[in-house]
Amino acid sequence: MSTPDCLFCRIVAGEIPATVVRETPTTLAFRDIDPKAPVHVLIVPKEHYADVATLAAGDPALAGEVLATAAAVAEDEGLLGDGFRLMFNTGAYGGQEVFHVHAHLLGGAPLGPMLARSVA
Numbered sequence: 001m002s003t004p005d006c007l008f009c010r011i012v013a014g015e016i017p018a019t020v021v022r023e024t025p026t027t028l029a030f031r032d033i034d035p036k037a038p039v040h041v042l043i044v045p046k047e048h049y050a051d052v053a054t055l056a057a058g059d060p061a062l063a064g065e066v067l068a069t070a071a072a073v074a075e076d077e078g079l080l081g082d083g084f085r086l087m088f089n090t091g092a093y094g095g096q097e098v099f100h101v102h103a104h105l106l107g108g109a110p111l112g113p114m115l116a117r118s119v120a
């Protein structure tokens with residue numbers, strides 16, 4: 001199931017080029033076009049879900065496959081020793097811009113505080 005006007009569905013379909021680093025039957029991992037760290041890879045399920053909450057509710061096994069692909073990319077990119085950050089921006093407060101669920105895998109340098117500034 002894909003959504004024709006969805007950017008990441010179009011990347012999954014091969015209609016928009018991306019630098020793919022790993023592909024499984026159900027997931028795709030590709031480099032972010034505007035990297036925020038030396039390693040910045042996006043991991044998506046090939047099937048369209050808007051966000052991580054919808055994915056986890058609709059297909060928890062697929063959510064697990066997204067995490068497994070992210071961990072495999074972290075290993076491939078040599079991030080397991082020094083660590084990395086994995087995050088799902090969700091909705092307006094989360095700063096989500098593309099509404100096809102994606103994990104951001106960030107690493108390759110110290111990433112600093114979890115948030116740019118405290119909002120507590």
Ligand code: 5GP
Pocket residue numbers: 007016018019030031032033034035088089095096097098099
């Ligand atoms: P969000 O803000 O939704 O969590 O993250 C969307 C991410 O998609 C951003 O980090 C942005 O740089 C990335 N992005 C936007 N358009 C493209 C594109 O056409 N190709 C790739 N590879 N990444 C993109």
Ligand code: ZN
Pocket residue numbers: 002003006007008009010047048049099100
């Ligand atoms: Zn999509």
